[in-house]
Amino acid sequence: MGYDIIGDVHGHAQELEMLLKQMGYEEINGVWLHENRKAVFVGDFTCRGPETRHTINLVRRMLENGTGMAILGNHEMNVIGHFTKNKEGKPFKQATGSNKKIMDNIKAEYIYEKDRLKADIKWLRTLPFSVSLGAIRIVHAYWNQSHLELIEKNRKNGKLTKKTLYEVFSSQSELGKAIRQTTRGIEINLPNDLIIKDQKNIRRTNFRIKWWEAPFGKTFRQTGYGNKFILPDYTIPPELIEPFDVYPPKAPIVFVGHYCVDAPNMIASNNVCCVDNCLANGGQLAAYRWNGEKQLKPTNFVFQRKRVVE
Numbered sequence: 001m002g003y004d005i006i007g008d009v010h011g012h013a014q015e016l017e018m019l020l021k022q023m024g025y026e027e028i029n030g031v032w033l034h035e036n037r038k039a040v041f042v043g044d045f046t047c048r049g050p051e052t053r054h055t056i057n058l059v060r061r062m063l064e065n066g067t068g069m070a071i072l073g074n075h076e077m078n079v080i081g082h083f084t085k086n087k088e089g090k091p092f093k094q095a096t097g098s099n100k101k102i103m104d105n106i107k108a109e110y111i112y113e114k115d116r117l118k119a120d121i122k123w124l125r126t127l128p129f130s131v132s133l134g135a136i137r138i139v140h141a142y143w144n145q146s147h148l149e150l151i152e153k154n155r156k157n158g159k160l161t162k163k164t165l166y167e168v169f170s171s172q173s174e175l176g177k178a179i180r181q182t183t184r185g186i187e188i189n190l191p192n193d194l195i196i197k198d199q200k201n202i203r204r205t206n207f208r209i210k211w212w213e214a215p216f217g218k219t220f221r222q223t224g225y226g227n228k229f230i231l232p233d234y235t236i237p238p239e240l241i242e243p244f245d246v247y248p249p250k251a252p253i254v255f256v257g258h259y260c261v262d263a264p265n266m267i268a269s270n271n272v273c274c275v276d277n278c279l280a281n282g283g284q285l286a287a288y289r290w291n292g293e294k295q296l297k298p299t300n301f302v303f304q305r306k307r308v309v310e
Helices: 013-022 050-066 074-084 097-109 116-122 144-151 160-169 174-186
Strands: 002-006 026-028 031-033 036-041 069-070 130-131 136-140 187-190 206-208 254-255 267-269 272-274 286-289 301-305
Touching: 002 136, 013 050, 013 286, 013 301, 031 050, 031 267, 050 097, 050 116, 069 144, 074 097, 074 160, 074 174, 144 174, 160 174
Parallel strands: 002 036, 036 069, 136 254, 254 272
Antiparallel strands: 002 286, 026 031, 130 136, 187 206, 267 272, 286 301
């Protein structure tokens, strides 16, 4: 069995269908399948793009028919938090700013299907946060064994219960931290006196790092990964670095999404591979076709450009 690890789709269902066709999948009775391969979605298949509802339906049908697997990313957690109501009838985590607009767009996609939206959100809550296939692992942003064990222990009957969600969305809880780092990676706060703005002229207060390398003694630029702004080339003050478990170089290959990197940086190390080529930000939808190899190969990537709307 070969596995096709598919990067962040972000609600671009048509590009996903084009990518699946490119890889030899067929749609039969509404289900995409391949005779000897399985698709694995790394999370963030929702939000941003125009067809979150269609994308959820496609992924869900594949999972229910055994032709695919999927895990949760930070955007699925945003969707769960916004659309799941607590005892007071309020969202567990109300979206704000640009995220609120994204949630309003998703709600509009389900305008005549409120029950279906509810059912799809409940289904999202049944998805795991990681997949281990022996020689390879899949997680959205950071593989930490103790985090994943804690999360699994709190998935009652294989899902995130409402009782658990109170803890999930608490920034103080260990479970909240484990899910945040698993779906968002490890981030280091920038010094208060260092003003860095991204391409949209928004000030950044933290940056994503290479969690497969120890950061001590390295510069901000050497340590950063998947940031859309230029980091300074001087050593990170050690007091800014919170301890975290560095992913071991001899551990199984781990595939991630989340980081929105260009093609030359997708193979990040001998055993870390990012399949998010930034479809939602002017890049392409990507997949890595794993055939049992122990060494990652750049030739195993497949890309699908964003379709041009006439």
